[in-house]
Amino acid sequence: MRTDRRAEPSPILAAARRHIVQGALNNGVRFALWPDDTDSVATVHVWVRAGSGVEQRGATGLAHMLEHLMFRGTSAVPDGVFDARMEALGAQINAATWVDYTCYTTTAPPEAIGEVIALEADRFGGLDLTEEVFAAERSVVANERRQVIDSVPEARLGEHLHHLAFGEGPYGHPTIGWAEDIEGYTREAVLGFLERWYAPGELLVVVVGAFAPAAVVEHLEATFGGLSAGPEGERRRGSRFIGAxxxxxxxxxxxxxxxxxxxxxxxxxxxxxxxxxxxxxxxxxxxxxxxxxxxxxxxxxxxxxxxxxxxxxxxxxxxxxxxxxxxxxxxxxxxxxxxxxxxxxxxxxxxxxxxxxxxxxxxxxxxxxxxxxxxxxxxxxxxxxxxxxxxxxxxxxxxxxxxxxxxxxxxxxxxxxxxxxxxxxxxxxxxx
Amino acid sequence: MRTDRRAEPSPILAAARRHIVQGALNNGVRFALWPDDTDSVATVHVWVRAGSGVEQRGATGLAHMLEHLMFRGTSAVPDGVFDARMEALGAQINAATWVDYTCYTTTAPPEAIGEVIALEADRFGGLDLTEEVFAAERSVVANERRQVIDSVPEARLGEHLHHLAFGEGPYGHPTIGWAEDIEGYTREAVLGFLERWYAPGELLVVVVGAFAPAAVVEHLEATFGGLSAGPEGERRRGSRFIGAxxxxxxxxxxxxxxxxxxxxxxxxxxxxxxxxxxxxxxxxxxxxxxxxxxxxxxxxxxxxxxxxxxxxxxxxxxxxxxxxxxxxxxxxxxxxxxxxxxxxxxxxxxxxxxxxxxxxxxxxxxxxxxxxxxxxxxxxxxxxxxxxxxxxxxxxxxxxxxxxxxxxxxxxxxxxxxxxxxxxxxxxxxxx
Missing domain, CATH: 3.30.830.10 (Metalloenzyme, LuxS/M16 peptidase-like)
Structure with a gap:
């Protein structure tokens, strides 16, 4: 059996090397496309290279809070309309925030790829964030924290373990944020996070499914290509174990x-x-x-x-x-x-x-x-x-x-x- | 948009028509194979064309009870060894009983297909059912019913709805069985169900993944081909709505x-x-x-x-x-x-x-x-x-x-x- 384990590269690695098309728009937004005619569903992801690991004490959980707000509407696609449009396309939408990233995911019929990308670019370009929407969502997040951490002893142990291990380092706090930080969020802090971390250079658009890469790239230029870069702030540091x-x-x-x-x-x-x-x-x-x-x-x-x-x-x-x-x-x-x-x-x-x-x-x-x-x-x-x-x-x-x-x-x-x-x-x- | 909806057959239908290899062994066990080199995982399913829909009053839930017992060992592969062997192969195993079928599912590395099929054929051929194992599993199932039906008001409503709708017909009782039927199960009743419904003519082996169909068919002959047919009982009747x-x-x-x-x-x-x-x-x-x-x-x-x-x-x-x-x-x-x-x-x-x-x-x-x-x-x-x-x-x-x-x-x-x-x-x- 030993020799079997050193055989040819795995089929999935070989396919990835052969099929993935990567590149960047002029403004720095990256794309990675895997065209595949064998699947009757297409997937569009927008990845942001910023999760809870870029946050600082006093502002922990901002990445996750912003993920919530990204579904609450823009001037072109008001609150509620984004979901309705996606549903009419047959699309299923979701999002996740983790230590290294925030990710917005859509699976859709292949012919809807263009409309999905346009809806995504719209919300990445112009969140319409009123104080009212902001305050309502902050309550939702505060309540979520009570449910998933504060009332679950095992989750409190996990949170404490990571804080002991990494202190104020990137992985030292929970992705949802410390309770006192959530209470202290301001609309301005969220918009500041958005400006810094949702900048074109921090984004990757992934598309997998049945499509012509050139047409998708052209469509990306016409939508995500319009996002403008803000000032670039400091990148996160390495993580360091301090909890022995x-x-x-x-x-x-x-x-x-x-x-x-x-x-x-x-x-x-x-x-x-x-x-x-x-x-x-x-x-x-x-x-x-x-x-x-x-x-x-x-x-x-x-x-x-x-x-x-x-x-x-x-x-x-x-x-x-x-x-x-x-x-x-x-x-x-x-x-x-x-x-x-x-x-x-x-x-x-x-x-x-x-x-x-x-x-x-x-x-x-x-x-x-x-x-x-x-x-x-x-x-x-x-x-x-x-x-x-x-x-x-x-x-x-x-x-x-x-x-x-x-x-x-x-x-x-x-x-x-x-x-x-x-x-x-x-x-x-x-x-x- | 209207004309788009009457286009070519979907890619998945076209692929299914092109790739699925179907046939039957001499003893009546059917197989359906979909060879596919693009996936690095293989799936082996054994489908039994008998779920709760073939059961009669007094013996409801037998299909589900038997599903539990199928994991409890044979003379060749005693209780506990089946799971350990599958785990060593890197395989993930599961099973499900529904109104129309019972199904045993394994996903495994492609090179393990042969061993998975051999393990499945062994338990389909020779369940080693002691009174002790039988009684222990009956308690497990009775407890499962209390948890998933009796203590869930919504589930009790659903169970009642189907009984009103179909009475003693195939879909008129819950798949897990009526509580009094579970209490009354005997080892002989389960073995009777096994003999009638796990007969070669009621089985389909499905394999999807990277393999050569001829080699798998040969292996099926050497394993499932050894199962012998018992007497064939009555097939279930149609279902009929009586609950207006x-x-x-x-x-x-x-x-x-x-x-x-x-x-x-x-x-x-x-x-x-x-x-x-x-x-x-x-x-x-x-x-x-x-x-x-x-x-x-x-x-x-x-x-x-x-x-x-x-x-x-x-x-x-x-x-x-x-x-x-x-x-x-x-x-x-x-x-x-x-x-x-x-x-x-x-x-x-x-x-x-x-x-x-x-x-x-x-x-x-x-x-x-x-x-x-x-x-x-x-x-x-x-x-x-x-x-x-x-x-x-x-x-x-x-x-x-x-x-x-x-x-x-x-x-x-x-x-x-x-x-x-x-x-x-x-x-x-x-x-x-």
Missing amino acids: GVHELRVPVPTPRVHVAWPAPGRGEPGWATWALLEAILGGGDGSRLPMRLEVDEPLVLDVGTHLYPHAMEQLMEVDLTVRLGVDPERVLGALDEALEALATDGPTEEEVLAASRRLRMLDAGALAPTAGRASRMGESWVTFGDAGTDFGLVDEMRQVRGEDVRALAGRLCEGLPRLVLHGVPTGEEDA | GVHELRVPVPTPRVHVAWPAPGRGEPGWATWALLEAILGGGDGSRLPMRLEVDEPLVLDVGTHLYPHAMEQLMEVDLTVRLGVDPERVLGALDEALEALATDGPTEEEVLAASRRLRMLDAGALAPTAGRASRMGESWVTFGDAGTDFGLVDEMRQVRGEDVRALAGRLCEGLPRLVLHGVPTGEEDA
Whole structure:
């Protein structure tokens, strides 16, 4: 099986290299097109290379707040009309804000691509933001934060973990923003964010589906080409782990939780593939090492979660443990260390490496289903690597990682690398 | 725009006609293969042409119960080993039971297709069903019913609606089964169902992805070809609407609910496309007729839901209304009639027909995303039409429906067709 893993580039990488058309308009707006006649749906994405990672203390959550406001109308397409027009086209619209980006997504019948692009360019060019609309949406966001963070103990632990790990750095605050920052938003601050970060040079328009690239480029020139550049502000800095040590947060969880986190490379940094394979061997699937060790061999925890995201910059690899009632969290930490030491000593088996790389490959391929998945990958690739066609080689990247690389990394986790432990201690409120 | 709607067959229909390879093994197991080198994931489905629609009173829910048991091991692959083997292959497994079918789905790396097929054939050939495993799984299912039906007032209304509509007919009971039937299951009854309905002649194996069809057919012969046929029992009868009239059910809903239902053709019966277009014009999207009439123009309801499923036989078109507190449900019914009469008198606008057909086309195309979506469509097509390659022409079918067809159908809803009204009357338990 070993030799199979070093075969030809994956079909999806080869297709990406062959088909993606990239370029930029005169004003700096980039485009990445993947024409494909085999799909009967087209996808149009507008990616903004600014998410919560560009925000500063006092103004956290602005990227997400602006995402909400972008649906509230312009002078040409007033509040409510944008949705109605898209619906009449048969289009499905959505948006997302994340640490590295904000993204506006539309799937539509191929013949509607032109109208979709025109509607998008209109709102990127001229948000009509009244104080009334602004205030209403700020309440919506404040309420959203209460629902998704403040009333969810596990989310509060996650938020605290990232703040301990990165402080005021790019990944140190939640994407939705701190509660006091949301309350303090002003219309002017949002418009300032818009002017700085929704500038032509920060935008990528992605189109995947059945179309002629030249016609779409011409249409982009006539619409997005009209956006004008504002002053360019400072770009975000790198992220830096500052949270080594043991910490505690009292929250109303039913049983203790232990979060253990190490600084890990970003997707655009060297070594990410080895970390990804390590994460899959530790926590990918019920048969992986940590569930087998901590749930089956010795029932210490109710649940094991492991996480490693494709963030652009230094981030966290997390192991989140839900401790069984009556079990000492220190015993759980000890068992986790034993599992890591076993991996650091003997390394993964050939079968483990194969199963983990297959798992990652399946997740990767599933996310690439035409056309929306491919469009997302193109945008993420641009945000992370500065090029929309780079991030299609995960399978090939995984083939380069050997079992001994994973063993060496496990060794660094045991001894060489700082780590952060956050104990989620039940407040007992659940019993009240 | 009108002429555009009668263009060439859709690309997906053309591709389906060109690429799907269908056939049968000597023992009657059918296969449908769609080889496609462009996808890096393969999908293997085993479809059983028996869902809850073949069940009789006293034994409802057996198809779903058997679906659970199919994961519990054989003499060759004991309990727990099936999951572990699939996980090691990088495969993701799932299953579903519905009115017309039961379906076992796997997505896997293409090189694992052979092993996946062998594992599937093993469990289709030799379930090792001990009394202990059987009793444990029966408790799981009984508990599942309590969670998804008994404790959800809206689900109890839906269950009651279908029983009023079809009585002891194929679609008259819930797929999970009546509570008293679940309690009464015996191991022998399940094995009887397995013998009758998991017979070779009731199975279709679907494979989509990168593979050589001849090699897969050879492998199917060596695995599924070994299944032997049992005695063939009676096939299910057609479904028949018996529920006209006004009914009432007291349930702990927060505000009154009104369900209105008409008998509508199955997906394999003539006229379905006109019903689908009517349903989309009435309730597809926030801008469609019923939300605009009942939520915006006159705020009578909190929510409008409309449903028409691709069931094989006569079924229901439903309009489900969540009445605002303090509004008379009779006023809501009156407003619904007004909306239907308006459509019956003037018919839909050209724009409405276009938007609805675009919407249906988008839903259709989205469901066809390679490879799992295509595999599902092939199985559903076989269950409904007896041919895995038939149901890829929705776009073309929709092009044949004219605005006047929808107007005429709306007229039948107003006057010619029996309908069922079910009032969900709050018990007031919510206030306690």
